[in-house]
Amino acid sequence: MSESHSHDLPFWRKYIFSTDHKMIGLQYGLTALCFLLFGFSLMLLMRWELANPETAIPFIGKFLGESFSPMTPDAYNELGAMHGTIMVFLAIVPLVVGAFGNYVVPLQIGAPDMAFPKLNMASYWAYFVGGVVMFASFFIPDGAAKSGWTSYAPLSVLSIGQGQTFWLLGMVFLITSSLLGSINIITTIFQLRAKGLTFMRLPFFVWAQLVTNFLLLLAFPPLEAAGILQLMDRLAHTSFFMPSGLVISGQPLEGYSGGGSVLLWQHLFWFLAHPEVYVLILPAIGIIAEILANNIRKPLWGYYSMVWASIALGFLSFVVWAHHMYLTGMGTAISSFFQATTMIISIPSVIILTCLFISLWGGSIRINTPMLFALAFLPMFGIGGLTGLPLGLSSPDIHLHDTYYVIAHFHYIVAPGTIFAIFAGIYFWFPKVTGRRMNELLGHLHFWPSLFLMNCIFIPMFTQGMMGMSRRLYDGGMQYAHVQGVLNLHGMILYSAIGLAIFQLPFIINLLWSIFKGPKVTSDNPWDATTLEWSTPTPPPHGNFSHEPIVYRGPYEYSVPGASKDFVPQDQEVVK
Amino acid sequence: MDEIPYTIKAREDSGLYNAKLGIWLFLSSEVMLFGALFSTYIILRIGSVDWPLGSSILHVHLGALNTLILISSSITMIMAWVSLKQKKFDTFRLFQGATILLTLVFLGIKLSEYSAKFHHHLYPSHSTFMAIYFTLTGVHALHILGGLVVNSYNLGPGSKMWKTNPEQFTNRIEISGLYWHFVDLVWLFLFPVLYLT
Numbered sequence: 066m067s068e069s070h071s072h073d074l075p076f077w078r079k080y081i082f083s084t085d086h087k088m089i090g091l092q093y094g095l096t097a098l099c100f101l102l103f104g105f106s107l108m109l110l111m112r113w114e115l116a117n118p119e120t121a122i123p124f125i126g127k128f129l130g131e132s133f134s135p136m137t138p139d140a141y142n143e144l145g146a147m148h149g150t151i152m153v154f155l156a157i158v159p160l161v162v163g164a165f166g167n168y169v170v171p172l173q174i175g176a177p178d179m180a181f182p183k184l185n186m187a188s189y190w191a192y193f194v195g196g197v198v199m200f201a202s203f204f205i206p207d208g209a210a211k212s213g214w215t216s217y218a219p220l221s222v223l224s225i226g227q228g229q230t231f232w233l234l235g236m237v238f239l240i241t242s243s244l245l246g247s248i249n250i251i252t253t254i255f256q257l258r259a260k261g262l263t264f265m266r267l268p269f270f271v272w273a274q275l276v277t278n279f280l281l282l283l284a285f286p287p288l289e290a291a292g293i294l295q296l297m298d299r300l301a302h303t304s305f306f307m308p309s310g311l312v313i314s315g316q317p318l319e320g321y322s323g324g325g326s327v328l329l330w331q332h333l334f335w336f337l338a339h340p341e342v343y344v345l346i347l348p349a350i351g352i353i354a355e356i357l358a359n360n361i362r363k364p365l366w367g368y369y370s371m372v373w374a375s376i377a378l379g380f381l382s383f384v385v386w387a388h389h390m391y392l393t394g395m396g397t398a399i400s401s402f403f404q405a406t407t408m409i410i411s412i413p414s415v416i417i418l419t420c421l422f423i424s425l426w427g428g429s430i431r432i433n434t435p436m437l438f439a440l441a442f443l444p445m446f447g448i449g450g451l452t453g454l455p456l457g458l459s460s461p462d463i464h465l466h467d468t469y470y471v472i473a474h475f476h477y478i479v480a481p482g483t484i485f486a487i488f489a490g491i492y493f494w495f496p497k498v499t500g501r502r503m504n505e506l507l508g509h510l511h512f513w514p515s516l517f518l519m520n521c522i523f524i525p526m527f528t529q530g531m532m533g534m535s536r537r538l539y540d541g542g543m544q545y546a547h548v549q550g551v552l553n554l555h556g557m558i559l560y561s562a563i564g565l566a567i568f569q570l571p572f573i574i575n576l577l578w579s580i581f582k583g584p585k586v587t588s589d590n591p592w593d594a595t596t597l598e599w600s601t602p603t604p605p606p607h608g609n610f611s612h613e614p615i616v617y618r619g620p621y622e623y624s625v626p627g628a629s630k631d632f633v634p635q636d637q638e639v640v641k
Numbered sequence: 642m643d644e645i646p647y648t649i650k651a652r653e654d655s656g657l658y659n660a661k662l663g664i665w666l667f668l669s670s671e672v673m674l675f676g677a678l679f680s681t682y683i684i685l686r687i688g689s690v691d692w693p694l695g696s697s698i699l700h701v702h703l704g705a706l707n708t709l710i711l712i713s714s715s716i717t718m719i720m721a722w723v724s725l726k727q728k729k730f731d732t733f734r735l736f737q738g739a740t741i742l743l744t745l746v747f748l749g750i751k752l753s754e755y756s757a758k759f760h761h762h763l764y765p766s767h768s769t770f771m772a773i774y775f776t777l778t779g780v781h782a783l784h785i786l787g788g789l790v791v792n793s794y795n796l797g798p799g800s801k802m803w804k805t806n807p808e809q810f811t812n813r814i815e816i817s818g819l820y821w822h823f824v825d826l827v828w829l830f831l832f833p834v835l836y837l838t
């Protein structure tokens with residue numbers, strides 16, 4: 066019945082302006098993977114510059130234009146700001162929420178589609194336009210934004226050219242996209258759950274998405290407000306973020322009334338951006354939880370604690386933002402408050418990670434590519450989280466703030482953490498999406514070098530940071546005496562990063578090859594999983610389910626005593 | 642399975658149909674948006690040594706008039722919805738039209754206020770007070786404009802739905818009404834904060 070429906074649609078309705086959550090999820094995924102690769106390439110250029118300051122890049126340098134051969138400080142700043150922006154707002158969030166959230170959530174809750182299919186399409190296209198605006202800003206005179214992904218005022222307000230304006234406009238589109246998407250996903254989870262699917266029977270991934278989308282819903286609008294204010298500062302010469310008496314290169318600044326507050330920007334920005342980091346990690350934990358449960362063949366240990374911990378994370382993430390601002394002189398009383406909340410928020414994070422670790426205990430663990438990435442995720446996320454604690458206390462942060470230590474901290478969470486979870490998710494759900502399997506050998510060839518090289522890239526940054534090497538220096542800190550001893554690590558990082566790029570090829574080849582040539586799956590449930598997405602036809606047709614699913618049990622009933630198989634799907638009525 | 646459930650009827654456990662939950666979520670994000678702008682106002686004002694009295698710069702009478710107009714438009718908006726509930730389509734058109742008319746008057750007054758300020762060279766760049774005044778009322782006016790577009794659509798081409806799917810059409814008016822009340826509510830904060838204090 067539903068099959069015929071989707072076949073009637075003309076090409077552009079089915080693949081371009083589609084309202085089917087699966088197609089939109091794939092559109093998000095494809096676009097965001099391209100941006101991921103693009104953001105990664107920007108980073109390679111920066112890494113060359115850090116390891117070989119003021120040396121033209123061999124081969125490619127001459128194609129990139131004058132400011133890249135050798136790289137100017139401005140060009141470096143441009144790359145830095147856009148690397149961060151693209152990775153966070155155009156790659157990771159669209160992947161974990163736009164792609165995985167869109168594709169998997171309706172399937173896991175037994176829904177025919179999202180609650181608002183047209184809104185879903187609008188959300189993707191707003192994202193797309195935001196991406197185009199950001200990308201286009203590289204080609205305008207004076208280039209893209211160059212004031213960091215954090216766009217601190219007054220530097221950003223005064224930065225020359227229109228790059229920063231493009232950045233702000235692009236952000237307005239991206240925020241709108243997130244807003245539409247989050248309304249849709251939350252409504253879908255509340256309204257479209259199948260019969261019998263109570264909240265405590267939801268797969269953990271759905272819980273993670275629910276909390277994440279509440280963060281997007283409530284944390285992004287203040288950044289939108291901040292973006293509007295900064296646009297006003299740039300275009301209408303208001304002084305929201307322009308203090309009185311600003312002197313630039315010895316000249317008092319003209320044309321602004323003054324009276325604004327630079328810290329206001331930081332408060333508004335971090336009020337978004339701290340919840341944002343949980344947007345980056347929670348869905349990733351959700352993906353990992355699904356894959357772990359499936360491959361340990363037993364229920365997740367502490368499902369309830371994990372759910373409550375995620376909810377607690379969601380609430381607490383709104384009250385820790387100023388731990389990014391200890392060094393701004395906002396005062397010790399405020400610092401104490403944010404130190405306390407930061408220490409408190411690490412408790413639910415640790416609960417979740419501990420539950421996942423304990424889940425492994427006594428499981429009959431199946432090793433496959435998704436599981437490898439999932440297993441690697443746990444310690445990598447652990448390192449990232451634990452190194453956050455010293456940053457959360459204001460006295461060690463005096464030493465560590467704005468050094469490479471901070472870079473290493475969050476990259477451990479996002480790169481071998483979230484990005485590994487994304488890979489794991491792609492390998493895991495690929496058979497459902499395409500009806501084919503990905504190649505295991507290429508999977509191993511992707512996983513092991515990536516794990517090794519990720520660590521070769523980020524461990525040295527801890528060392529450099531603890532030696533006091535500042536971030537955002539275009540020459541890598543060459544002029545500073547106290548970091549001379551760790552400058553040579555730049556070389557190691559560069560070569561590891563190039564290696565990491567090379568070892569993504571097995572993944573890209575595997576993905577493209579398997580879409581067309583991968584061995585076909587023989588069952589709708591090739592991993593012997595329990596959650597609802599595996600009881601759909603493969604690939605799921607328009608409308609998803611061939612009959613209305615009814616849920617009788619919790620999400621992870623693996624190895625139930627007395628059952629003939631080691632898994633009981635959620636929609637199976639009796640254990641037999 | 643092809644139909645999306647609860648597009649019109651409420652789901653028993655949540656007591657809401659999809660779009661109603663959607664609009665409440667949207668409004669919660671709007672609270673955060675305006676919350677951030679109001680916080681900006683507070684922070685700028687606390688940090689300022691010579692914050693002007695709003696009534697010394699702005700036209701309090703016009704502001705008060707606009708407050709009255711918006712409150713009335715909220716009432717007509719409710720009446721429009723109630724008329725549909727009572728299946729009186731013509732009364733609906735009357736009240737919906739009145740809402741739109743009041744909206745236009747509001748925007749007209751707002752525009753005259755803006756142009757008076759520009760005439761006296763009071764641009765957003767003049768001071769942080771003028772900056773936040775223009776930004777807050779401007780963002781609010783954009784919301785009013787959005788409501789105007791939606792309401793006009795529902796009176797014009799959108800109202801064909803009354804023939805094909807009266808229940809969903811009534812829901813639409815309810816949702817646009819919820820949005821409209823929110824936008825009014827924002828003004829009820831804006832007016833005293835900017836004009837009176």
Ligand code: HEM
Nearest residue numbers: 342345346388389411414450453454456457466467475478
């Ligand atoms: C519970 C664990 C965590 C704690 C205690 C923590 C603490 C901190 C602190 C205090 C800083 C500011 C450092 C400074 O600028 O001096 C920071 C930076 C950062 N953290 Fe975490 N964090 C934690 C988890 C996370 C997670 C899960 C993410 C997810 C991606 C993350 C992403 C970031 C990012 C992106 C920055 C740097 C932002 C920038 O300045 O550009 N953190 N963290």
Ligand SMILES: [Cu+2]
Nearest residue numbers: 339386388389
């Ligand atoms: Cu933070």
